Amino acid sequence: MTGAYDVLARIRAARTAPVAAGERCEMCAEQIATEHQHVVNIEGRQLMCVCRGCYLLFTDVDAALRYRAVPDRYLTFPDFALGRREWEQLQIPVGLAFFFRNSALDRTVAFYPGPAGATESELDLAVWDDIRAADPRVDLLVADTEALIVRVPDAPLPVECHLVPIDACYEFVGRLRMLWRGFDGGQQVHEFVDDYFSAIAQRAKVVTS
Numbered sequence: 622m623t624g625a626y627d628v629l630a631r632i633r634a635a636r637t638a639p640v641a642a643g644e645r646c647e648m649c650a651e652q653i654a655t656e657h658q659h660v661v662n663i664e665g666r667q668l669m670c671v672c673r674g675c676y677l678l679f680t681d682v683d684a685a686l687r688y689r690a691v692p693d694r695y696l697t698f699p700d701f702a703l704g705r706r707e708w709e710q711l712q713i714p715v716g717l718a719f720f721f722r723n724s725a726l727d728r729t730v731a732f733y734p735g736p737a738g739a740t741e742s743e744l745d746l747a748v749w750d751d752i753r754a755a756d757p758r759v760d761l762l763v764a765d766t767e768a769l770i771v772r773v774p775d776a777p778l779p780v781e782c783h784l785v786p787i788d789a790c791y792e793f794v795g796r797l798r799m800l801w802r803g804f805d806g807g808q809q810v811h812e813f814v815d816d817y818f819s820a821i822a823q824r825a826k827v828v829t830s
Contacts, residue, residue: 646672659788660688661765663725668788682763691766691786697825701771701782702756708773708780710748716773717814718742719790720749722764729753732794736801739794758784758828772818783821784828793817 645652647669648660658676659668664687679690708716711731718733729749731742753759761784762769768790772781800809 644670646670646675648672648675659691661691661787663687663689663765666723666725668791689766691788692763693786694767694784695821695825696761696784696828697822698756698758698782698784698828698830700830701758701780702830703752703771703780703782705773705776705780707748707752711742711746713742716775717771719768719770721768721787722762724764732790734794734797736798736806738798739791756830758830761828770821772814781818781822783818783825785821
């Protein structure tokens, strides 16, 4: 039976012409557009830029593959079972973080943004198991490739929770790093976060509990 890796090997072997300048697929070296898709290297915890053909090789979420295609799904979870009390228990130092299931570690991990980029929370996330038990929508997440991005603004504004592709989270954090000024990020960062969450809310499908 021909597998995804056999297909990739044939693609590489068939390439005889030099590749034109510009961004290209990290699997087969095919030239790709600025707007392209990604796969996750599960073992190396890396996002890889890929062409459409290579992306489609890794879309089967049930297959035991080293790579996973990042889907393009946006959902919003109103009245999510994470309030300010639960957020304080998580002890994440800012009011914004994203959570995803790391299949290699077999647990949920959390990252929050800052001037150095995405910082992993080193805290015990046992409280997350309580949140998951209270809100079954958490189990809609596809491991490694989708994340819950949560924003906890100052009261009385409501907590926001959206399911987004994992690459969208890292792109978001990367942009924040470029804009960050001073201790709290500065006005540009605050405006960018507002615009980002507004855009997600407009794009996402609402999923009620």
